[in-house]
Amino acid sequence: MARKNAFYAQSGGVTAVINASAAGVIEAARSSRVIGKVYAGRNGIIGALTEDLIDTSKESRSAIAALKHTPGGAFGSCRYKLKSVDANRREYERLIEVFRAHDIGYFFYNGGGDSADTCLKVSQLAETMGYPIQAIHVPKTVDNDLPITDCSPGFGSVAKYTAVSIREAALDVASMCATSTKVFVMEVMGRHAGWIAAAAGLAQEQEGDAPHIILFPEIAFNKEKFLKKVQQTVKKYGYCVVAVSEGARYKDGTFLADAGTTDAFGHKQLGGVAPVIAQMVRDELALKYHWAVPDYLQRAARHIASGVDVEQAYAVGQAAVAFAEQGKNAVMPAIIRGKGKTFSWTIEEAPLADVANVEKKMPRNFITRDGFGITDEARAYLAPLIQGEPDTPFKNGLPVHARLKLEAVPKKLKGKFEI
Amino acid sequence: MARKNAFYAQSGGVTAVINASAAGVIEAARSSRVIGKVYAGRNGIIGALTEDLIDTSKESRSAIAALKHTPGGAFGSCRYKLKSVDANRREYERLIEVFRAHDIGYFFYNGGGDSADTCLKVSQLAETMGYPIQAIHVPKTVDNDLPITDCSPGFGSVAKYTAVSIREAALDVASMCATSTKVFVMEVMGRHAGWIAAAAGLAQEQEGDAPHIILFPEIAFNKEKFLKKVQQTVKKYGYCVVAVSEGARYKDGTFLADAGTTDAFGHKQLGGVAPVIAQMVRDELALKYHWAVPDYLQRAARHIASGVDVEQAYAVGQAAVAFAEQGKNAVMPAIIRGKGKTFSWTIEEAPLADVANVEKKMPRNFITRDGFGITDEARAYLAPLIQGEPDTPFKNGLPVHARLKLEAVPKKLKGKFEI
Structure with a gap:
């Protein structure tokens, strides 16, 4: 089977660890037998629509590793929500055009609730528009409002x-x-x-x-x-x-x-x-x-990031690639907390249909009766998530961050797409 | 020679490392042959005026060591400037009364420009009011505006x-x-x-x-x-x-x-x-x-403190005690930058009279011509001051800070002093 390339994009508000997820995706994809190159969308999904793709294969191994300790969104993110296929068919046609031109068969979308919705729509392109693609959502949001997953990386x-x-x-x-x-x-x-x-x-x-x-x-x-x-x-x-x-x-x-x-x-x-x-x-x-x-x-604030968070962010990126390799589509790696007394977690797949547009609320029993504090239930949930002080390289007293080349993939399509 | 006790107080806005200076003073005083106990003023000089003294000898060795990674002012600070002896003789009489009652012969005052002025006034108590005391100023201020010293700890x-x-x-x-x-x-x-x-x-x-x-x-x-x-x-x-x-x-x-x-x-x-x-x-x-x-x-933000700053803050505390042991009065340990290419520093004494009420301005050649940036001169000065990531112990994902007993020295004086 010929390898298909992958598209990866960052979406919505960025976090201190979204780039760790990017590193997880890119490193796993580099050693994958089914995935070719990983093309990142410059400024998120806008990069796909405008055929502005970044060739991550041009980045050195150390640059990709440095993403694990670089905050912000290294490839650019955006606030841009795709409408439904019916409402804006033109956008989906364009996506397919770009994906086909660059032989993209995998779609990794790193974002929160809105992005899960976009990812779900892309996962249905085979059915709705006859373009075969596997879409995996990589969870991320400081708001912690994604359902199913124990917490949201970031x-x-x-x-x-x-x-x-x-x-x-x-x-x-x-x-x-x-x-x-x-x-x-x-x-x-x-x-x-x-x-x-x-x-x-x-x-x-x-x-x-x-x-x-x-x-x-x-x-x-x-x-x-x-x-x-x-x-x-x-x-x-x-x-x-x-x-x-x-x-x-x-x-x-x-x-x-x-x-x-x-x-x-x-x-x-x-x-x-x-x-x-x-x-x-x-x-x-x-x-x-x-x-x-x-x-x-x-x-x-990557300099005071949670070790658990960095690990989880990286792990969901890697798991997304594993899911893709297993032929999965329309899923999200969800973090599942172990039931034991000691904090532990694994990653399992969650169907995107159950994730998109569902907001996880904070349980009322996390807030004290007077409304001004948190309860022991809240502490038990929250405390493990801030554990660990991850390695953060410093140079001249300042944290070292990845400097990527961000080399563009040569365009293959003619004409501009207006977003 | 009978040992005299020491008074230590924190003054003005606190910093991430003022407690490191406190640790420097207390640890050095504990191994001094001339200094008895160190009594800290609760809420700075107000503690001296109200005879609200904290007996630091009741604190464990590990608690004092933990001050090196605890921000804020562990003994309480205040914004309170002593007037001149002529303007408010009553306050100085009270200070002497408290110092005499607690056998205090050393005065360590940890603060900025205003505090240097107070410290200078106290250093003159032997002349002005016949009470023998050695007053040493321990520099501190995030404003970096103390003169003579290369920089101000904090x-x-x-x-x-x-x-x-x-x-x-x-x-x-x-x-x-x-x-x-x-x-x-x-x-x-x-x-x-x-x-x-x-x-x-x-x-x-x-x-x-x-x-x-x-x-x-x-x-x-x-x-x-x-x-x-x-x-x-x-x-x-x-x-x-x-x-x-x-x-x-x-x-x-x-x-x-x-x-x-x-x-x-x-x-x-x-x-x-x-x-x-x-x-x-x-x-x-x-x-x-x-x-x-x-x-x-x-x-x-002690969690992202400068290693150089923590070292210097501790060192000026220790040097202050050394100056006291050497019989000095009305001085401040100043940080002197070495002239070599590699950053180095030593501590020398600066006369308080040259420090009090003198504000170090930023040189104009530190700012670019357009007024919107810093020059290479500024970089050369500033860069060494942020070097190093000091050890910061964490527990459950959060930095560990000193928890002091803050035990009060039994009062010996009758009546209250209204400040």
Whole structure:
């Protein structure tokens, strides 16, 4: 059987470990007997549509290995969701045209929920449009909202970053609170679910440890109750550390971040829920505050990545290739947690149809009854995901990252495709 | 000669490594023949005024050693500046009363410029008020503005955090810029001088690397020139990463952070220069932006501390004790950089009178002619300060920090002192 080439693309918001998955795919494909070259889409699926493919076979072995410790998306990612075949047949025809021109028989798509949907559509191209292809979804998202899999690669690292950062900053606040800042607010990602906010709770080891308050998107924000809790905490411990999810919202669904002020021109003040919370603390309690919004820093922080996360990200990449070799289509490697007392995990296949467009919510029993903290159930789930400090090479005091050639595959098609 | 006890206090904003200096002082004092116990002031000098002293001799050897990898100020710090003896004689009388009650003959004060001034005043107590004491200043400040010393312990670590973080986040932005965020703004500390902003420039290794623009307090902000540079950068590289000092200001001295909007009640919108810059980019260039304000995270980030910084912080603590043993007074251990090609440093004594109230400015030749970047001179100075990744013990995926007993020394004085 002649080898078919593979297409690999990164999709949606990137993570500290998505490139580890890329390394998993590329390294496994290089030693595969059925896969030829791996062509990466430049800027995700857009690279396929515009025939802008990167020939990963031109990259050295060490460059590919370096992807394991390089954050961001080395081949470029994008936010671009394919419509249904009926709604945009033209795009699928174009994909097939490009795939045929470059003899692509395998499609590896590295992304979250939306991307799983795209991947599912591509997996049906044989049926819908007569082009034989095997499509495997490689899971990734800091939001941790993919179903079936125990966690989503990328989440463990942002969880670790968050817990470490808030623990460190809390020590700073604690040491200054007698005469300075009494309330510190740190904003974390997670517009729809409080997984990352919950991870902040891991910093808490003993009674009184920070964070003292976590604000989840799952719990309607009650200003009065919140301010009372802040006041009590400051009274008891001298300071109060708050972790707030960017998705924190009022009962009516309004995001706190959107409830901010407008400027002189009537423009909405630029986001950030942390300053909004801080402002409440100042206006209502007259306490000295500080706030932090790490934003992209949190999902790019490969220097403090979780060892488990890096391993899992790499493993799902490798498993995706193994599934392809086994002739599978429309599946995703899912991480399955062992049942024993000691944390363990294996990888099993999950049908893409069960993954696409399904959002895993955080269980209510992960949040304490008062809505401001995490439970032992949450700890038991989260704690293993931040374990381990992976090797990170440094040079001149800075982490070393892959520098790829990103050499383009010569175009074979005429004409441009407008996206 | 009977041993005299020592007083140690942390002063001003804390750092990722100020506790390493505490460990240096305490460990050296424990093996000293002239120093008895080390009493730490709870919340800095306030602990001395209120006779709230912590008996560090109650802490285990391992707890003191753990201070070397614990950020924040383990004994509590404060922002409290002693006035002159003439202006507030009462405070000095109280200090002497407390020192005499606890047989304190050595005063180690761990802080920045303001604290050096306090330390100098204490060093003169023998002359001014007849109480014999040796006062040694232990340098510390993320602002890096102490004179004579090559750098201030605490700076190297925040410099490293900043360079690492912006390099990582830039990879994230670069991979998404085709369809998403094109401008990323990261705010760093440094209200008076751009040392930390300059350190962001270390992330830049090759032409085109981030940060593409640095906004220093030293260079008057020119909106038009800035926006033009953003536009050019996005055109050339597809994205633009900006590091902005919290101290960035207009020609007339107004801080950009203060030029923000007011809310419906006429309150000033809570700080942050990054959102102000991001808003300009949106309003004037209509480019998609993101912004980050790491705030305390940057000065507490012991997990990514500079090895050189940790060593120097510990060394100045030890040297302070050595100076005390040698009978010195009114001095500060200063770090002196070797002249050779390879980075080296030694510790020498600097007279406190030359340190107090003198602010080291960043040389103009550290900033490029266009005002948006750092020069080779800056690189040569900064690069050695972020070298080395010190040991940081982890447990359950999180850094281990010292948990001190902080046992109070029994009070000997009657009555309370109101500060």
